[in-house]
Amino acid sequence: MDEMKGVVLEYIVDEYVDEDDDVEVDFDTALISSGIVDSFSMVSLKIFLEKKYDITLADSEATPEAFDTVTSIVELVNKHLG
């Protein structure tokens, strides 16, 4: 669980946070509601999760609420992994 959190967090920091941004992102940082990740960019995050963990996320699951923190994202992925 923690390892997965680390992988997801690293991807988000690499892709969505600029080096000189003044934001610290941790497992519980709000991503969508804070505007760090906008709703359009969620698609690339969803595809990353699908490729990385070999799962398929339905559009109805990929909601702004479900993608709002690393913790909630990992919960969603784990549901699919069983």
Next chain:
Amino acid sequence: MSNIGSYEERLKDFDWGIAKEVLGWEDGELLNIGHICTDRVCARGQADKIALIWEGFGDKKHTYTFDDLRIYSNGFAKFLCDRGLKPGDRICIFMDKIPSLYFSFLGVLKMGGVAQPLFSAFGDESLEVRLESAGTAAILTTRKHVKKIRKILDKLPELKHVIVVEGDESKLKGEEVFFDVEAAPRVEEFDAYEATPETPSVLHYTSGTTGQPKGAQHVHSSIWGQALTASWVLDLRDDDIYWCTADPGWVTGTSYGIIGPWSLGVTQCVLDSGFTCARWYQFIQDNRITVWYSAPTAIRSLMRDGVEPVNAHDLSSLRHLASVGEPLNAEAVIWSEEVFGLPFLDTFWQTETGAMMISNYPGMPIKPGSMGKPFPGIEAAVLDLKTHDPIEEPGRVGLIAFRPGWPAMFRAYRNKPDIYRSKFAGAPEGAKPDELRTNTDLWYVSGDRASIDTDGYYWFVGRDDDVINTGGHLVGPFEIESALVEHEAIAEAAAIGKPDKVNMEVVKAFVSLKPGFEPSGDLELSIMNFIRKKLSPLAMPQEIEYMEKLPKTRSGKILRRYLRALEWGEDVGDLSTLEDD
């Protein structure tokens, strides 16, 4: 009783002069949008009225009166003049929906500058193209976004001033200047620039099928159209609390997120926070919002989350709902009536039209899924696709067109007179923009298709070109394709809109790869993120299809329409020009 009263009655003997009556305008008053939305409202006894209720992420909340709006817009106007900026200079506003965006927009107009708002999610390449085209002299931004400007500053010799209005001053670089208007000395008096009706005011960029985005130039007299439509369509009244969800980087966010409501002295709310259903409903509940102007994409997202979150909030303050950006499907209208007790009324207009053109009106029977009827004073038609003659036959599809001459009409595409002329059916060769916009024998052709039913209601069919409408924002395929081929793996690219339940369309890219690269999930992600950062999240392909070779005409032009027809399951049309293979 609504402001418009009877739509049918308003059609009789309509004159745009009624906008002045709505504003209580007197002859000899100063026509300057920045002044009208601030100084004038205060002078009419509303200085202490709340103008802006602003909320950001993390429980940040500020309220500002019309007097605050006056003082802070004065502050920006004076600061810009002191920096040597002159009337007519293009001054870009590139920031999130923070209060300084609104103050600076009005301040730029007050000092006679041309406000050039740009969507803050644009990447450096999107930004560069628009700043270069506009010959922008100054840019107002925040610490969060200034790094994009640093990447392109060397390529923009006309951009002399980079002004950071928020963030940590100590982290500025080079010749960047810091200006926090709320911390600066209050500027009680500023003599607003004496604009004429034709003085340029706002420059909004919009995408087309070919070439780079075009700057649609608006003028100060646009306010007659924006104020009157805000009164009659949005039905804004003195005691309303109004929320326009649009970002002022796009035309809705300035015409109806600044100019329309504030010219009428109406209190408005701004939420500068990412979208979640619960946050939006909470915002409405907390601020007792009465009039809500949003977009079909947002409405469909709310629909997806169902009625439960609606019931968890007190939304009883809402009394009027309207929508813009893309066609509002019948299901969304019916759903909103069921859950909010109010239908969303669809409105149709464009960056170029500056104000609403075809709408549903309070009191007029609604046909869910219809765009409504032309605003009084707007002569509209659908034109035959080939002859450009108005279609009389109900239900037959043609091009939506308008007779030129409405107040908020764009006056030019910046430095592109030929493209401006091409928007007018029947335009004489070599006609100048001023001749075109006043020639009521011509038709301005919108680029959208529709039909008209027997009752005079318009029904949207689709775009007449390859421009992609995603979440209510137009994205040009050429801009995306140009950026795609800059990716190290891509040899050729085509971008089209593919159907999407929430956003109407999203970008799909077809690419062929250079030797040595193979299709993979990692490459797909790399391409998506490349475009997201370079252009914007809106332009990011949500699907990438790899092809050995893209379909082309014999002359080598990529057949985008062929790919689009295949994607939409439509007739691919005449393929006689397709390259043999």
